[in-house]
Amino acid sequence: MTGSELKKLLEDSPEECHKLLMKEYGRYVYAIVYNKLRCCGSREDVEECFSDIFAEIFIDFEYREAYKGDIKNYIGTVSKHKAIDFCRRLNTVKGRSVYTEEEDIRQLASDFNVDERVDSSELRRILLDKIDELGEPDSTILIQKFYYDMSSNEIAKNVSMTASSVRSRCSRAMEKLRVKLAAAGITR
Incomplete structure (x- = not known):
């Protein structure tokens, strides 16, 4: 929209x-x-x-x-x-502050790899697109489980299902996701 x-x-x-x-x-x-x-x-x-x-x-x-x-x-x-x-x-x-030596900053800068960041970002975008293609409630279950680290009981309350149903839906959704990712050329 x-x-x-x-x-x-x-x-x-x-x-x-x-x-x-x-x-x-x-x-x-x-x-x-x-x-x-x-x-x-x-x-x-x-x-x-x-x-x-x-x-x-x-x-x-x-x-x-x-x-x-x-x-x-x-x-x-x-x-x-x-x-x-x-x-x-x-x-x-909380009174947190970070102090870094100039050497530490140079080390951090040298460890930064733009190509890896771009590849990681693209992979994340494809993964989220494929999860979204699964439809509801599978996409919600996977996102809450793996992105928000929620338990099956917590997810069950959010999607109005039992915890055992959430676990079985999650297993089936993961298998569907593997197939979709393999079709997109992602096999890691």
Whole structure:
């Protein structure tokens, strides 16, 4: 859905627009926030940052006229910046600061490999696309299991299934995913 379509929906029904934005981009935003805050915050911190991001998006979206095309990049940028700011705030409150020697910085810079980063990012994108192709509830189960490290019991509550059903769906979904990845040429 484009920004223009969402803007029209916002005029007709703000509640429906907000629901659609959450449904469409909720997992995407949560993944960004989780990846930024997992080393410095708690689950509550992740949820608070997630809520702050959508509050900012809703307010900004309502009062700006600039949204015409795909808004995924905008949402991703807002999420990344808010999560980084939130992490900085958490580290400041906890009194954490990092001091590095100049030699350490040079070592870090020499270890950075752009080609590996690009390959890893592309592989991650393909993997998420293939998981998404599995459909519901399989995609939700796999993402919650392997990206958010949730237990079968936690996932079962989220998808209204039993824990044993979640485990069997997860096994079948993994097999389907292996086939899809092999068809895409990924066999690692």
